[in-house]
Amino acid sequence: MLDNAAVGGNDIVGGDMSWLRFIAQPPSTPKGVERPDAIQTTGVYYDTHWAHRPLARFVRRVGVWGFFKPAIALYGSPRVIGTDRLDDLEAPVIFAANHHSHADTSLLLATMPAHLREDLAIAAGADYFFPNRITAALSALFIGAIPIERTKLSRLSIKNSLGALAEGRNLLIFPEGGRSPDGWSRKHRPGAAFLAKQSKAPVVPVYLDGTGTVLPKGQNWPKKARCAVVFGDPMTMGADEDPRDFAARVERRVNELADEFASGWWQARKNAHRGATPELTGPEAGAWRRRWALGPRPGQRRARPDHKTWPEL
Secondary structure (H helix, E strand, O other), rough: OOOOOHHHHHHHOOOHHHHHHHHHOOOOOOOOOOOOOOOOOHHHOOOHHHOOHHHHHHHHHEEEHHHHHHHHHOOOOOOEEOOHHOOOOOOOOEEEEEOOOHHHHHHHHHHHHHHOOOOEEEEEHHHHOOOHHHHHHHHHHHHOEEOOOOOOOOOOHHHHHHHHOOOOOOOEEEOOOOOOOOOOOOOOOOOOHHHHHHHHHOOEEEEEOOHHHHOOOOOOOOOOOEEEEEEOOOOOOOOOOOOOHHHHHHHHHHHHHHHHHHHHHHHHHHHHOOOOOOOOOOOOHHHHHHHHOOOOOOOOOOOOOOOOOOOOO
């Protein structure tokens, strides 16, 4: 009868599992030979061109009608304003929207005019949507995501975004750089403005309301709430305009769209003329004070015109 040592069974059955290294680790490099750099294929390096071919676009179209539209109708009951402002608009276009929830993307896919949604590229955080090849493939296929770095305007982020615009695709970007941590919006970063300057594409400001209640940050399952989408008129960057100034102008327009939703078009126009449009960024104060001013419904603070405001001293 053979013992374990005779067949190497000690290594297999016993404690020494070093043989697994031949499976789990890359092959060694001989001495004197320079090891080649590993080719990165995830994160901001993920190639999404395949996801914009006809078959992938068909899958997304089915997903919009079979999943996104029914889900948003069930959970969000969206009210859509301003689609007439986009009737004559042609690709490429940059959509710049406020950002409260992962439901923002679903809401826009469900409500955007079909001729602009057909081959939409969504600028998505590479660290969240493209951490591995499986998640990256699903993100690219079902929502048309392209990877960007949220913390900086990197060369690859610019290349991916400008590449989509150069190929005639529309681009959705959230200039705040991430979801709201407390229900209030954040200042716009100049990324969308920089892309507009480089591509000469117009920017469509978009205000989204209610998604912070449907699926707030930190919540994994949606709940029912009333949502709204307000599309603004396309904005063109001036020839000598600085991207930071244009980003501020787009942000002001998103604030005006929020006021239009809360107060009506005429009152919002009067507020804008007087320079009295409320800002979506909230008061510069402590967390409890900001939460008090927000009201009981994160993401919908301005849907109730009678909501209390901080008393003036």
